Amino acid sequence: MVQLAFIGAGRMAQTHASALRGLSGVRILGVYDPSQAAAQSFAAAYQVPKCYANAHELYADGEIDGVLVCHYTDLHHRTLLDLFAAGKTAVFCEKALVRRVEEGRELLREAHAAGARVMVGHHRRYQAGYAMLQRVAREGRLGTIRMAKVAYCHPGYAREWGDFFADYGRSGGVTLDMMSHLFDQLHWILGEAESACGRCLRLSRSMPLPVDYVSATLAYRNGAIAGIEGSWQRYGVGYDKIELYGDEGAAIYEGSDKLRLYRAGEQTELACPGKPPYLAQMEAFIDMVSSGAPPRVGLAEGLHSVEVALGVLEASETGETFRFKPNQNEAGFQLPVQPSNAIR
Ligand SMILES: NC(=O)c1ccc[n+]([C@@H]2O[C@H](COP(=O)([O-])OP(=O)(O)OC[C@H]3O[C@@H](n4cnc5c(N)ncnc54)[C@H](O)[C@@H]3O)[C@@H](O)[C@H]2O)c1
Structure with missing residues (x-):
């Protein structure tokens, strides 16, 4: 069973959670969103057992195999660095990857050092x-x-x-x-x-x-x-x-x-x-999490x-x-x- 957690519980998180619902051997274990209403409604809709009180609780959860970063573009850089530092090395990140080029370059370096794989959400x-x-x-x-x-x-x-x-x-x-x-x-x-x-x-x-x-x-x-x-x-x-x-x-x-x-x-x-492209994208993400298959759109392409x-x-x-x-x-x-x- 591949266990996943979401950061952000808005529109795109729901799009991906809906696609994941159609896949076997996958479970959404937890979600963090500073809007409690958003996190709780997401948890209820997708039968998610854990609503983390903050992002650090998610980073520390040793039961997670992969993380989907679905909050805003200007937050991606900090969140991805924190995930790498916490040893979370299988990550999906919504596009646009980052707001500034230098942030993307730092992510390339740090992902390489951490041995992390990041799929960027260019579903087309x-x-x-x-x-x-x-x-x-x-x-x-x-x-x-x-x-x-x-x-x-x-x-x-x-x-x-x-x-x-x-x-x-x-x-x-x-x-x-x-x-x-x-x-x-x-x-x-x-x-x-x-x-x-x-x-x-x-x-x-x-x-x-x-x-x-x-x-x-x-x-x-x-x-x-x-x-x-x-x-x-x-x-x-x-x-x-x-x-x-x-x-x-x-x-x-x-x-x-x-x-x-x-x-x-x-x-x-x-x-x-x-x-449907969002479904095919999630299938590829699960493949990346479980077998280490390289993503079609990784950090370099996202950057x-x-x-x-x-x-x-x-x-x-x-x-x-x-x-x-x-x-x-x-x-x-x-x-x-x-x-x-x-x-x-
Ligand atoms: N791939 C696509 O086709 C596509 C389409 C639309 C948007 N996007 C991208 O997806 C991302 C999210 O867009 P959306 O439409 O889902 O927005 P949204 O407003 O529907 O959802 C964003 C969620 O992130 C939460 N959030 C805010 N700060 C947070 C934090 N620090 N930690 C965790 N969660 C936090 C918000 O409370 C909200 O629930 C953006 O980067 C956007 O560019 C991609």
């Missing part, structure tokens, strides 16, 4: 359609990839000032909080980013109600260019799609169970059957999507092109080289 890597898109690109079915167009726009944004998600200093706004999923997708498909320019609203307090928008251009080391659009908007319509264009074709994925593929004289729809988001934000602030350092960070940890870098 477990969505069959995105995996198909990555495979189509990697197998060279589009030829040399020249460009990507990404749009992820969320209408009906209803957060108020004071909410974590509307607090730019804590969440990093739409560019870090939401678009880090897409930066992770592009990293998976195109490899390492080389430079960024763009403009972001960054939840400016000059607006009567919180909204956010990013419009950016990323250049990748493999020569591809990506146009990025993301928004938290209070009106209008939403969309969520990635388009990839190569010398021999194009592929478009809009989140359904089909991928559209366009090649000379040919238009096909590829079926992408698969499990890369943060670096890209923060590079875009810095480019917006300075008005200059932001250039990313090559993938060797100061701790000497190499980001994995993506096979798609080698696409013809």
Whole structure:
């Protein structure tokens, strides 16, 4: 039996606990949330026997095999360091991994020293359609990839000032909080980013109600260019799609169970059957806890999507092109080289 504990009992904790309920040999043993109401309602909903009075009680619980960190981005760094120090070495952490790049670098060093494995919650890597898109690109079915167009726009944004998600200093706004999923997708498909320019609203307090928008251009080391659009908007319509264009074709994925593929004289729809991504992600997490299997999105990948988001934000602030350092960070940890870098 794999025994788990949750830090944070909000929306994402409930999403993951619901997925875990469908898996055998797994038990949620405990939860800590400073909101007692949240912890108790979570414990009642998922039959969790222990509600810890504080995080240190959780760190000291020797019956736990794995921990899911589901509180806010700006708290992840401290919590992960405390978990490593307490010998908790199998950890799931929600995205965005951290609020600042230096925090992510320290986590890489400390995880290595503690022998810890961390899975970062970029669940789109477990969505069959995105995996198909990555495979189509990697197998060279589009030829040399020249460009990507990404749009992820969320209408009906209803957060108020004071909410974590509307607090730019804590969440990093739409560019870090939401678009880090897409930066992770592009990293998976195109490899390492080389430079960024763009403009972001960054939840400016000059607006009567919180909204956010990013419009950016990323250049990748493999020569591809990506146009990025993301928004938290209070009106209008939403969309969520990635388009990839190569010398021999194009592929478009809009989140359904089909991928559209366009090649000379040919238009096909590829079926992408698969499990719900949050379920597949939790299966992979349990595999990591029980067998030590490496996560598909570990600390290095989680940090890369943060670096890209923060590079875009810095480019917006300075008005200059932001250039990313090559993938060797100061701790000497190499980001994995993506096979798609080698696409013809
Ligand atoms: N993967 C995804 O698709 C996805 C979607 C939304 C949010 N997120 C990320 O998940 C994280 C949480 O977002 P959410 O929507 O679940 O927020 P939420 O507000 O629903 O839940 C957060 C919970 O954390 C608790 N909390 C606050 N401080 C804490 C502390 N010190 N220790 C333990 N718990 C604490 C809060 O009381 C709350 O219950 C954020 O980092 C967010 O960016 C990921």
